[in-house]
Amino acid sequence: MQNKDKSIILNNLKESSAKWVNGQGPLSDIVISSRIRLARNIEGIPFSPRAEQAELKNIFELSQQVIEEDSLFQDSNLLLLDELTPLESQFLVEKHLVSIYHAREKRPYRGCIFNQKETLSIMVNEEDHFRIQCLLSGLQLNNIWKFINKIDDEIEKKVTYAFSEKEGYLTSCPTNVGTGMRASIMLHLPALAMVNGINDILKAISKIGYVVRGFYGEGTEVMGNLFQVSNQITLGLSEEEIIDNLEKVNQQIINKEQKVRKDLLSNSKNQLEDQAWRAYGILSSARIISSVEAMELLSKLRFGVGLGIIPHPDLGIINKLMLLIQPAYLQMLAGKDLDPFDRDIQRAVLIRNEIRH
Amino acid sequence: MLCQICKKKEATITFTKIVGGQKKEIHLCKDCASTFSDKFSIFPLPQFDINDLLADLLNAIDLYHKEEGVLPSKKIECSNCHLTYDEFKQSGKLGCSVCYHDFREQLTPLLRRLHGNSEHVGKIPLQSKGKLNKISKIKQLRKELQELVSKEEYEKAAKKRDEILKLEGVLKKKNAK
Numbered sequence: 226m227q228n229k230d231k232s233i234i235l236n237n238l239k240e241s242s243a244k245w246v247n248g249q250g251p252l253s254d255i256v257i258s259s260r261i262r263l264a265r266n267i268e269g270i271p272f273s274p275r276a277e278q279a280e281l282k283n284i285f286e287l288s289q290q291v292i293e294e295d296s297l298f299q300d301s302n303l304l305l306l307d308e309l310t311p312l313e314s315q316f317l318v319e320k321h322l323v324s325i326y327h328a329r330e331k332r333p334y335r336g337c338i339f340n341q342k343e344t345l346s347i348m349v350n351e352e353d354h355f356r357i358q359c360l361l362s363g364l365q366l367n368n369i370w371k372f373i374n375k376i377d378d379e380i381e382k383k384v385t386y387a388f389s390e391k392e393g394y395l396t397s398c399p400t401n402v403g404t405g406m407r408a409s410i411m412l413h414l415p416a417l418a419m420v421n422g423i424n425d426i427l428k429a430i431s432k433i434g435y436v437v438r439g440f441y442g443e444g445t446e447v448m449g450n451l452f453q454v455s456n457q458i459t460l461g462l463s464e465e466e467i468i469d470n471l472e473k474v475n476q477q478i479i480n481k482e483q484k485v486r487k488d489l490l491s492n493s494k495n496q497l498e499d500q501a502w503r504a505y506g507i508l509s510s511a512r513i514i515s516s517v518e519a520m521e522l523l524s525k526l527r528f529g530v531g532l533g534i535i536p537h538p539d540l541g542i543i544n545k546l547m548l549l550i551q552p553a554y555l556q557m558l559a560g561k562d563l564d565p566f567d568r569d570i571q572r573a574v575l576i577r578n579e580i581r582h
Numbered sequence: 583m584l585c586q587i588c589k590k591k592e593a594t595i596t597f598t599k600i601v602g603g604q605k606k607e608i609h610l611c612k613d614c615a616s617t618f619s620d621k622f623s624i625f626p627l628p629q630f631d632i633n634d635l636l637a638d639l640l641n642a643i644d645l646y647h648k649e650e651g652v653l654p655s656k657k658i659e660c661s662n663c664h665l666t667y668d669e670f671k672q673s674g675k676l677g678c679s680v681c682y683h684d685f686r687e688q689l690t691p692l693l694r695r696l697h698g699n700s701e702h703v704g705k706i707p708l709q710s711k712g713k714l715n716k717i718s719k720i721k722q723l724r725k726e727l728q729e730l731v732s733k734e735e736y737e738k739a740a741k742k743r744d745e746i747l748k749l750e751g752v753l754k755k756k757n758a759k
Contacts, residue, residue, distance in 0.1 A: 271678040387679035393702025461699020
């Protein structure tokens with residue numbers, strides 16, 4: 226564990242860009258990132274929402290001990306959310322390090338552990354004692370599973386997990402019990418959105434037990450044509466089966482997106498070029514821009530770059546911008562609270578600087 | 583019916599979603615529906631709260647129990663954290679690991695509805711491996727056996743059955759010790 230105070234940790238986090246954003250993983254033109262999270266609880270202690278203060282403290286200290294003693298966590302940081310301002314908590318949400326629920330909950334001793342590359346994070350005392358999550362760029366759930374499985378084993382050397390032979394890993398909500406595993410893939414589907422093909426796909430996959438969410442997970446809006454597809458079923462399937470099924474479903478969506486992209490390219494290349502270059506034009510010269518407009522244009526630009534009809538910026542920069550332009554991130558970078566109008570100005574400056582490199 | 587978003591105007595548009603055979607509907611007025619679909623440009627999934635779905639499921643299961651005459655008349659409560667079953671039904675969250683044991687009779691049908699299954703077959707904590715490993719292996723083999731039988735691959739199925747019997751034999755010996 227890196228022993229630093231809160232302001233240094235947050236400062237570093239503000240300057241660094243998460244590895245999963247780099248746009249270099251498999252199928253990065255369509256798949257932004259893959260993610261797995263495991264819900265784990267410690268035997269003998271009520272789940273966090275029902276635990277006493279002393280028990281929550283106990284869990285928090287256990288997590289501290291785990292990351293202090295284990296070499297796998299030597300470059301990790303630990304933040305106590307009670308000590309953060311609402312803006313700082315929201316910044317962690319925008320960084321995809323904690324859930325919205327975790328940031329807004331009032332319970333004491335909520336923690337956030339994360340490594341330097343921001344590929345691994347652990348929410349402490351969320352709805353479950355530990356929510357371990359790993360994020361990587363592109364489509365690579367199997368690699369994530371190998372990694373997170375190892376982390377899980379390592380933590381288990383220090384604690385005894387609540388587990389039953391029948392129901393598996395026991396969790397606060399019965400929708401997570403069993404493997405405690407939620408795997409998800411973040412897709413960028415501008416072509417399907419253009420031909421109004423999203424609706425049918427979403428209907429079809431929700432019928433077979435998958436959920437679609439927005440950019441920031443549960444309860445968030447869809448923006449920039451980004452969709453997060455994840456498994457609903459956690460019990461009665463092995464982790465490998467869950468991953469395999471999810472990849473198959475996503476592969477089908479990816480195939481459809483690829484096909485529509487190809488069709489559009491052969492039938493409406495001029496329109497696509499126009500759309501991408503206009504987006505580039507506005508993004509590189511606007512002086513005031515809202516996050517909704519910016520996300521829409523970044524989506525169009527990303528589409529153009531993915532199709533190879535516009536040479537720059539690279540996908541990594543566009544992915545990064547999709548995070549940077551969010552309200553809390555923007556204010557963290559500015560080092561002060563900004564009202565919505567000032568944010569729109571600041572956002573335009575930031576985009577211009579990143580895009581013109 | 584009033585619109586579920588503005589709660590002022592008459593709802594004229596209905597969105598429907600089906601998950602695991604459960605139908606959920608959201609009723610909106612024309613204005614809210616148009617901003618709704620503008621904003622999301624997709625089917626409005628984020629608006630469906632998993633807890634609502636859970637509560638509906640739980641009530642459906644209770645009703646089923648009542649009809650079958652198996653609903654226990656006494657108040658069920660977790661012996662460890664004292665969460666009552668009614669509290670669980672409201673929040674959709676269990677209180678502690680013992681709840682799973684004490685509410686098992688009620689939970690099993692719920693888990694089956696939620697997951698299509700009520701038994702774990704995945705990873706097992708290192709600490710309880712040995713024995714549990716074999717149990718999970720047997721469960722997995724049984725599943726494969728069923729698949730083979732349904733595909734009418736009887737020769738392969740017979741081999742699976744022998745494998746299961748062998749593993750069960752090892753377990754019995756271990757338990758006897």
